[in-house]
Amino acid sequence: MSLPRPLARLAVLGAAVLTALAASLVLAGSASAHVSVSSQDAAPGGYGKITFRVPNESDTASTVGLRIQVPPEAAMPSLRTQSLPGWTATLTTSDLAEPLQVHGEEVSSYVSVVEFRAEAGAGIAPGEFQEFALSGGPFPEAGALSFPTVQRYSDGSESAWIEPSIDGQEEPERPAPVLTLAAAAGIEGTASESAGEGQDDSAHAAAVEDSPGGLALFLAILALLTAVGGVVLGWRAGRRTVSS
Structure with missing residues (x-):
């Protein structure tokens, strides 16, 4: 019929x-699956905490390693890792072509690579994500900082999130995580807005509505x-x- x-x-x-x-x-799901970095308090010339969010894109393998590169233009005199159960962190330092001036003293080297490795039996399983936190500063006088990152899987494969994002152009397939630094004058406003859960929920909802998905x-x-x-x-x- x-x-x-x-x-x-x-x-x-x-x-x-x-x-x-x-x-x-x-x-929408594929666009949000890459490694990203964010901060609530990072501002030019100040200290703060930055968080890398790492989703597992594989259906069969676990994420067992994360290698974060800190380019010279993002160099900070002080950079530390936050302990994470099941993971070990290794810091690699490099010399600076031009020393940084901090509190009247010269700093000639900085942490150029931060590497997290999962211990036996640990890792980020398929369908899960993990967050890796760093604390450091003073942040460079810049509006944004790029951190090329390589994600390693238990099957030996890697995802290299290292491609630069260029304003006015389409986002690359494997973009490097970019941290946007808050304006120094806007930090107090950000802190006061986060005081109430209702305001946080409203801001999150607005961000979702503004997303391409x-x-x-x-x-x-x-x-x-x-x-x-x-x-x-x-x-x-x-x-x-x-x-x-």
Whole structure:
């Protein structure tokens, strides 16, 4: 038994929109799966904590290593790791071409590589993520800092998150984590806004809505509702014409 033409049209439009919706969700998931870095208090010239969020992209292997490079332009005189159960951290230092001036003293070397390694039986399993925290400063006088990072898996494969992101261009496939430094004048505002959970939830919701995945989801739902409304109106108009 075939459906009436309006209902058949509705079914076709609904299937098309649902397909687009599924595709947008897949794209949104893949776009957010890379290693990222963020901070609540890092500002130029100040000290703060930075956190690397590492999702596991593999379906079969665990993440067992993370190698974070600190380029000379992101050099900090002081950089420390936060202990993480099941992981060991190794710091590598390098000489600076131009010493840093800190509290009237010259600093000629800095931590250039931070490497985390999972102990036996540990690691980030498929479908999970982990956060690795560093504390340091003073941060360079810059708006953003890039930290090329290599993620190592238990099967011997690696994901090199090292490609630079360029303003005005599409995000690369393997972007290096970029830390945006807060303006010094905006730190107090950030701290006061985080005092209440309701304000935090609102800010998180706004961030989700502003993301490409959230926009794609909104447009797909809007298209589906528009299609349903149009077909229903057309069906009712057809029925009134027949009855008259």
